[in-house]
C-alpha cells in the first residue's frame with residue numbers, strides 16, 4: 578500500500594489523489610498541515626527536503642514532484658490509457674504536463690496563494706502579475722481544448738488532464754475559474770469522473 582503525504586488544498590497533491598482513486602490503487606494519507614507550517618518540521622524535511630506535498634512512499638521508495646509521481650504510477654501499473662504509449666500521444670501528454678508545471682502552475686499559485694491563503698501577508702502585486710499572465714495562458718488552453726475533448730488529443734483523459742484540471746480548478750478558490758466555453762466543457766467532463774471530482778475542491782454550480 579502506498580502512503581501519500583498530502584494536504585487537501587494542494588493542487589499538486591490533488592492530481593495524485595485523482596489518479597490513485599481512478600486506478601483503484603490502495604493508499605493511505607498522512608495530512609501535512611501546510612496552514613500550520615508542518616511541512617517545515619524536521620521530520621517532514623527528512624522525507625522531502627523541499628518541504629512540499631505531495632510525497633508518495635512505497636517501502637524504500639520515496640517520490641516527490643507531483644507529475645513524476647503520476648508518471649511513475651502509470652509506468653509501475655501499466656496505466657496506458659492515462660499515459661499513452663503511442664509516441665505522438667505520449668509526447669503530447671508530456672508537453673502538457675510540462676506546460677502545466679512551468680507555465681500555468683506558477684501564475685495560478687501567485688493568484689491563489691496571495692489572495693486566499695496568505696491573508697494579510699498576501700502579495701497583491703504578485704497576484705496581479707499572476708492574473709496578467711493568466712490572461713495570456715487561459716486563451717491558449719481554451720484554443721487547445723476547442724477542438725478536442727482531452728488535452729493530449731486522446732479519446733480518454735490522460736494524466737495531463739488530471740494535472741491541468743487540478744491546477745485550473747485551484748482558481749475556483751480565488752473565484753477566478755475561467756468561464757470560457759471549451760475549458761468549462763472540459764472541466765465538466767473531468768468532474769464527471771468520480772475519482773477526479775472526489776479529489777477536487779467544489780466548483781461553482783455553473784462550471
Ligand SMILES: N[C@@H](CCC(=O)N[C@@H](CS)C(=O)NCC(=O)O)C(=O)O
Pocket residue numbers: 586587588589590611616627628629630631641642643644
Ligand atoms: N513542483 C512540486 C510543487 C509542490 C508544491 O509546491 N506543493 C505545495 C502545496 S501545492 C507545498 O507543499 N508548499 C509548501 C512549501 O513549499 O513550503 C510538485 O509538483 O509536486
